[in-house]
Amino acid sequence: MxxxxxxxxxxxxxxxxVRMTFSAPKPVFDTAIAGGDALxxxxxxxxxxxxxxxxxxxxxxxxxxxxxxxxxxxxxxxxxxxxxxxxxxxxxxxxxxxxxxxxxxxxxxxxxxxxxxxxxxxxxxxxxxxxxxxxxxxxxxxxxxxxxxxxxxxxxxxxxxxxxxxxxxxxxxxxxxxxxxxxxxxxxxxxxxxxxxxxxxxxxxLFDETIAGLEFTIDGEKQGIEATLNLLTDSDRATREKGARELARVFGENVKLFSRVHNTLAKEKQVEDKWRSMPTPQTGRHLANHVEPEVVEALRNAVVNAYPKLSHRYYALKAKWLGLDQMEVWDRNAPLPETDDRTVDWDAAQKLVMEAYADFDPEMANIAEPFFTKGWIDAGVKPGKAPGAFAHPTVTTVHPYVMLNYLGKPRDVMTLAHELGHGVHQVLAAEQGELLASTPLTLAETASVFGEMLTFRKMLAAAETKDQKKALLAQKVEDMINTVVRQIAFYDFECKLHAARAEGELTPEDINALWMSVQAESLGPVFTFMEGYETFWSYIPHFVHSPFYVYAYAFGDGLVNALYAVYEEGDPEFQKKYFDMLKAGGSKHHKELLAPFGLDASDPAFWDKGLSMISGLIDELEAMED
Missing domain, CATH: 1.20.140.70 (Oligopeptidase f, N-terminal domain)
Structure with missing residues (x-):
């Protein structure tokens, strides 16, 4: 219901x-392509x-x-x-x-x-x-x-x-x-x-079933959306282009249906918002998240203002590494030439994440262990399985379940760390009881992004060469850009979409134009955009399932970056404060939860602090060029 x-x-x-906590979509591919039993x-x-x-x-x-x-x-x-x-x-x-x-x-x-x-x-x-x-x-x-x-x-x-x-x-x-x-x-x-x-x-x-049923033809073989999206991360540029153009072809063939879904849901929301006297389309989400509109606006403005020093700067650097004057959209998630193509099998991924959690606090690893031993994770890619990844808390009298599409790439390991963080959070919050356990979306990403950061730092510390360190840093920066810059661009797209729909029915071309207006702004001048990329809004599930959900990712990443800075400063009570925050579930406002750490999300400087961490990682990458 x-x-x-x-x-x-x-x-x-x-x-x-059912209440799912979805990860930002991360491309994966078919098990057979990955080597199957090798994982x-x-x-x-x-x-x-x-x-x-x-x-x-x-x-x-x-x-x-x-x-x-x-x-x-x-x-x-x-x-x-x-x-x-x-x-x-x-x-x-x-x-x-x-x-x-x-x-x-x-x-x-x-x-x-x-x-x-x-x-x-x-x-x-x-x-x-x-x-x-x-x-x-x-x-x-x-x-x-x-x-x-x-x-x-x-x-x-x-x-x-x-x-x-x-x-x-x-x-x-x-x-x-x-x-x-x-x-x-x-x-x-x-x-x-x-x-x-x-x-x-x-x-x-209808949207879910349509996405799951899409068929893409690559080299004469049919495959699903996950396998095709994963081609965008292939080391071979021609393969990436092939995947991108096939995605564009199939999305284009189905764009009228996706346009109808978005038109209908946006209009339905507009009608209900009008009856409810909601001042903006975003108001309902802000109320659900228990966050003030001005806090979200401060976050949005801080990220947009930081585009030049974050995404624009990083992608210009990446173009240089790839030997390109201009990047195409299929180059955005390309691996660096230094990237190790070896896959990480499931046991190794479990060991890495569990050790990262235990290094932070053994109790965190203890909470995470049953996910691996008691059937609380569904990891493999299977026909018809929902794409992406999520953690679902079920009910407080049972336990959460985590869904992955695991294919053994370092990014998949980070996804495991992310979703397991959600699971730990949900276990700890369950003691609040059913009505108080649910965490507002703005705070729901806290433990997941923190778990990613712990795992990233462990992987970085284990890097044996400069190339390995560079590849890990670059991947982390890309994930942060996808979590912060890209999600705020998604938020701007949704804002524009709902505002435009209020003026009348939108054609597919209208929606395409709105999508492209935020893509060019957020990705920067180093990009050119192939014909057909204008339809790539059509497969993003958040726009359909949870309007304006996406800013929660940027909120969570900025919050965790600020939290991690406090942790690195050596606060001896940090672990206790952190667990207390997770145990609170939805029983406290973000202002009250962050106060013990000396943080305040209503302060515009709070967001700049979080964004500075991303900028600092790009500084490290630039320094490696010397």
Missing amino acids: RPTGADAYLFPKLEQE GNLPDWDLTDLYADQDAPELASDMEWLEKACADFAADYQGKLADLDAAGLLECVQRYEQIDVVGGRIMSFAGLRYYQNTTDGERAKFLSDCQDQITTFTTPLVFYTLEINRIPDEQLDGLFAENAELNRYKPIFDRLRAMRPHQLSDELEQFLHDQSVVGSAAWNK
């Missing part, structure tokens, strides 16, 4: 079918901690319980919330939380099975059926947020003061009350809730 409006904040684990025994998910299978009696029992629990909840509380005392409201919240746990468990199971093979009709049907049933069951609960937001602030504050256990849930109520100005009537909220399954959720599924 993908709840809309206020319900999206009350059902944090059910948002967007070792790649793990698959064991989903039995959720349910044994889709016909498990426990799943049927939970579905029955959920239907009755929702109906009983409505019967017991609808029209009565304002009359509850502190103990009564606490019991009400805890009953609601248990409903969230059971519904989240079902949807997690259905969603994870689906993402293992998005082209399997039976799995797609099972997910849709679960969505339909849970949407129907939870419709009577729409009153909950609406009635809470009618209770006067002073009355709620008084109840919080009376009961310490109830007060623990205050952050949830604060977020709900932030939505109060945008709340609709009971009937309209219920309509949006019911309609969501055939609205945005359906368009999301």
